[in-house]
Amino acid sequence: MVSEARYYRIGVDVGGTNTDAALAAAIFHNGDQQPKVKIVGSSKSPTTSDVTTGICSAIRDLLSTNRIAAPDILSINIGTTHFVNAIVQADQQKLAPVAVLRLCGPFCREVPPFVDFPRELREVVEGPVGYLNGGLEIDGRVIASIDEDEVIRHAHAIVDAGISTVVVNGVFSPLDSSPVTQEEQVRKILERHIPRVDVVCSRDIGRVGYLERENAAILNAAILAFGRMTISRFQKAVEDLGIDCPLYLTQNDGTVLDAHSASLAPIRTFSSGATNSLIGALFLSGIHEAGSEINLKECQVIMCDIGGTTSDFAALSLSGLPRESPATVKIGGVRTAFSMPEVLSIGLGGGSEVREDEDGIVKVGPISVGHLLLEKSRCFGGSTLTATDVVVASGGKDKVTMAVAKVQDVSDEVVQKGRQNIRKQLERGVDIMKTSDAPVVLLLVGGGSIILMDDLENVEKCIRPQFSDVANAVGAAIAKISGDVDSIIIPGQKTHEEIKNNISARATDIAITNGAQPGTVEILDLDLIPIQYTNNGAVRAIAKAVGDLGWDRRPRRSLVLTSIEAEGNVNRATRPSMNKSISILPAVDIDIVSYRPKVSKATGEWFISPTDLLFILEGTGILGTGLFDLRLSRRSTDSSTGGGGSGYTAYLNSLYALSLAEQGKMRVIDPGVLKRNDKIATVAYVGAPSVSNERLIGDSELQYATEALAKYEQIDGWAGVLAAEIGGSNGMRTFTMAAAMDIPVIDADTMGRAFPRVDMSLPYVFKAATPVPSVVSEARGNVQIVAQAENATRFENMVRTISVELGLYTAMALILSGSVIEKYCCHRSLSASWFIGRAVCMARALKMDVVESLVADIPGGRKLYSGKIINVSRTVKGGWTIGTATLSLDDEVKAAMSEDRTSSMDERPLVLQYQNEFLYAALQNQDSSLEALCTTPDLITVLDQNGTAIGTHELRYGLRVSVISMPADPLWKTPEGMKAGGPDAFGIDMEYKEYGAEWKKPRSVIAEFGL
Structure with a gap:
């Protein structure tokens, strides 16, 4: 006799128009240990303004239609956009103001919290800010230990401001492997001194990337009280239906959180809609099951969820x-x-x-x-x-x-x-x-x-598949639960295999603790990533375990929020008053087409505006020629010693400095006005961009280095400041210190692009100057004067060693004379960045083809190729990120070429090689031999379809890009320049490809708009 038992889960997805519900049944035959799971019913109900009414209606209809008894429901899993909508709408009735404490020692003053929030949202959530001792270096060394008295003083200030929600953000906190992390130490102190405080530790919310992780933690903190209240209402609604079961919320990676965990991190539910649809579609299709004719390892699965609008x-x-x-x-x-x-x-x-x-x-x-x-x-x-x-x-x-x-x-x-x-x-x-x-x-x-x-x-x-119209709710109903490990480990005597086994076991235990059924847990993600420039073999260990929610008869209850937890400090009649920091975001209503920079005809000075900085940001990114730029990718590791990095924080820092500076302090002058003996401070950051994006710079690091160098050399005053390289963030680093020191920025640089080494600066290539004496410093007050060096290459190696000791990102100041800049630097490079950026922004504003408009605006600019990346390989070797990428034409490009009779683009695949920056672009013949189109030292840049520069680490299969090139400054075409920056300098077995377009001196903003 066949016996059968059924237990059910209900999945709910709250959409903008409808609330969908799906009923998943676990069918046990004759005492089976593992059930057969299938979808047996669905329902739709209009989404209501209070959300819970629509949810109850959908569930009630599902139960009555399918005649399901409440005790047979094991859990209800809900996916909702309710929380993210509150953020998008900057709803003051649902968001709380947030105080931010940075554990950073003397670092992270580059940009303050909330600085890049939209004005409407910022006005709702911005609270007091504090900078405290704390933080780690990338290799785990402590920047500064937590000072309890200091934390208590800030706690009292937060209480005085009427705030009860706090974000604690420590430098490299996601890598903190201490038994009690620094952020946790501070949280415990705050809880003792602030009544009923909500504390969000950033490491519980985001990954490496300081400003972005902090932003995510702030959004999570702002929605906490409303999230608790909403989730408690969900629980109450379920209870009112007579259902006594756990409540889960779906999160962005396709798994679920129990209600209590979701109330602590509602941000994890923000983008679960498409994820639920994909998980549901996969389940409904049956292709994941054993015996399916489709081999998931040999194909790629893509989901398309077609609604009414998108x-x-x-x-x-x-x-x-x-x-x-x-x-x-x-x-x-x-x-x-x-x-x-x-x-x-x-x-x-x-x-x-x-x-x-x-x-x-x-x-x-x-x-x-x-x-x-x-x-x-x-x-x-x-x-x-x-x-x-x-x-x-x-x-x-x-x-x-x-x-x-x-x-x-x-x-x-x-x-x-x-x-x-x-x-x-x-x-x-x-x-x-x-x-x-x-x-x-x-x-x-x-x-x-x-x-x-x-x-x-x-x-x-x-x-x-069947039930495809409620795939999102199906995905919620059958979602799994996970356990994650992400930490820095110093191997000691352990092998990498032993470390992998240990973190796999830890992730599995966490998944089971979260509610996964033992025996169903799998390790889906496992990796060890070496930490560059450490001598202890440290690795970043990542593991993700995923298992099924149990279908047994004794379901694990999720923690129910207590009445105190469910209370929210939103909907207050008044908000506490506090000193807001200055808003720095440029106006969005600027008419880019008619915009003209402010240039004094009398003095020849170009006075920088927020719009100018926006153009320069775009331009320095393109002139970075693929400079390795770690942004947010969890798996990216960076070993570059070029300063470079993302220009975003440098841009925000410049905007912030401009908002504080006196009128006319941030200005640019043409190099032609310099006198031969003028002393010019040449500045850059050296180290790893991965550090610059986490350990933000401190107060005036470049300024301190420059002042220390002036003191050592007994220089009474600087005639100006020069960027060592125009590509990447270093192209924008001069503005803040120039405004603070009231000296002009020179419209020039030493490379005209980005290159990975200091000794590749043209004045040193031509031996017209030496990089010594120079000063390397950072925010803790550590200053190293390099008085002598055998040559520029030895200097580069010495500075690299210093940079490692000081945390892999340091400020550097050198000296160049007016005469050297006149003969051996690239003139008008800031202007070139400005014109490039303006062309990009103008094309976007006018809805024109950004790449074509950009190439037409650059003297000697060419579009080499447009297509899809079909292969990427990269490795770390000798301290550099080295790799290749191959592009091919897709059908859309070919169709456009057939319509455009003037197109000369070759249909052969294009191969790009890079060492931090792109070094050559070559067409690939059928025998795999290469025909160069452009080689270093000429500039090669890859752009996305919006005209934004793509870093070498961002290259991936399927990405549609355009490759453009620009001629290098004639100084690079000399024997000295070719020896330092040509193919041979990078060990490339390829002849230099003559560019074929006449180089023209860049346009000057000062000359063009100062008439």
Whole structure:
């Protein structure tokens, strides 16, 4: 006799229009230990303003329709956009003000907290800020120990400000492996001295990337009270339904958090919608099951969730979870260092309007009738032709429940062109999400999926499973639970294999503690990443374990919030008053086309504005020629000793300094006005960009180095300051110190681009100057004067050693004379950055092709190639990141070439090689031999489709990019320049490729606008 027992989980996904619910059943036959899980029911209910009413309605309908008894429900798993909407809307009734304490010692003064928040959100959440002792170096050394008395003093100030929510952010805190971390120490002190305080430790929220992790922690802290209140209401609603079971919330990586954990980190639920759809689609398709004809290791799985307005694409990673976004994630306009799924949204859905232009071209979307489909669509009696009408007119009436069918008068030509446009848009979306040339399995879900009626050319198999219209709720119902480990480990006598075993066991234990069923836990992510420039073999150890929520009869109860925890300190009648820091974000309503920089005709000085800094930021990124720039990628490790790095914090620092400076202090002069004997401070940061993005610089580090050098050399006054390299963040570092010291910035630099070594500066290449004496310093007051060096190469090696000891990112000041700058530096490089940045920003504003506009604006600029990256390899060798990338033309580019008879782009693949910066671009022949198009020292830059420079670490399969080139300064074409910066200098077996375009002296902002 066959016996059967069933237990259930309910998945709920709260969307903007509908709240979907799905019922997952675990069926046990004859005492099976592991059940067969399947979806047995679904329901939809309109989303309500209070959210909980819509949730209850969907669940109540699900239970009554399927006649399920409440005791058989093991858990309810909810995915919601409720919390992220509060951030996006800057809702003062739902967000609390937040105090921020930075554990950084003398560092991290570069930009203050909240500095890049949108004004409306900042006004709601900004609280007091404090800088305290604490923080770690990248190799685990302590910057400064926690001072309890100091923490107590700040606690009293926070109480006086009326604040009860605090973020604690320590330098490199995600790598803190102490039994009690520094952030935890501070949290415990605050809890003793601030009544009913909420403390968010940044390491619990984000990863390496100081400003972005802090931003994520602030957003999480601001929503904490509202999150507790909302989750407690969810719990109360479930109880009112008579269901006594745990409540979980879905998070961004496809797993769930119990209600208590979600109340501590509601930010983890912010982007779970597309993730739920992908997990649900995978389950419904059955391709994950043993015996499936589809081998997941030999294909790539992409999900497309088509709604009423948009189509959302997400891809499955090799780990079995959604692929993470490689780009900086913004939430409510705020940059964060938070793990989010990579989601592509296009304006195509069931309610998309169908329009035919004068040329007979039919376009579907991006405008949509949205939730008004039943009123406005032609097939329901409205007057607007939509994608759903195209389905009906194509004979798909059985797929649509129609009140009235009025599509007979739509021409067959419009219908066919509409279908073709829908197919092309979806093919394009799939192509963008591809990560290899392996066959694609497309999982098609969502209520709007009926609009795809044709096969997609780039899809091997398309699956539209049962219950596809509630795949998001299905994903929530069957979601798993995880345990994560991410820490720095010094191996000692342990082998790497032993370390991997240990962290795998730790991650597994954490997953089981979180609620995973023992025996189902798998390690889906495991890696050891060497920490560069350490002599103890330290590694960053990462492990992620994922297991099933138990289907046994004694479900683990999630912790229920107490009445005290559920109370929120939101909806207050008044907000505490506090001193706000100055808003520095430039106005968004600047007319870029008509903007003119301010140049004094009398003095020849160019007075910098926020708009100028924005242009220069874009330009220095492009002149960085792929400079290795660690931003937010968890797996990126950087061994570059070039200063470079992301220009973003340098840009914010310059904006902040400009907002504080007296009128006219931040200014630029032409190098032609310098006298031969003028002393010019030449400055840069040297070290690893991975440190610069975490251990932000302290107060006036470059200024201190420059003043120390002046004292050592008995220089009474500097005639100006010069950037050592224009590429990357060093191109912007001069502005803040120049304003503080009231000296001008020289419109020049020593490279005209970015190169990885100090000894590659042109004055040293030509031996027209020496890099000594120089000063290397950092915020703790450690100052090293390098008085003598055998040569510039020895100096580079000495400075690198000093930089390692001082934490891998230090300020450096050197001396150049006016005569040397006149003959051996690249003139007008700041102007070049400005014009490049203006061209990019103007093209974006005018909706023009950014790459074509940029190339047309650069003297000698060329577009070498546009295509898709099909292969990337990289390694760390000799202290540098070395690699290649191969590009090929895709169908879209080929089609454009066939229409453009003037196009001269070659159809052979393009190969790029880099050593921190791009060194050559060459076409690849069928026999794998290479034909150079451009080689170092000429500049090669890779741009995304928005015209933003792509760092070498950001190259990945499937990325669509354009490769442009610019001629180097003639000084690099001399025998001395070629020896230092040509192919031979980098060990490349390739002849220098003559550029073929005449170099022209860069335009001067001062000359052009000072007339």
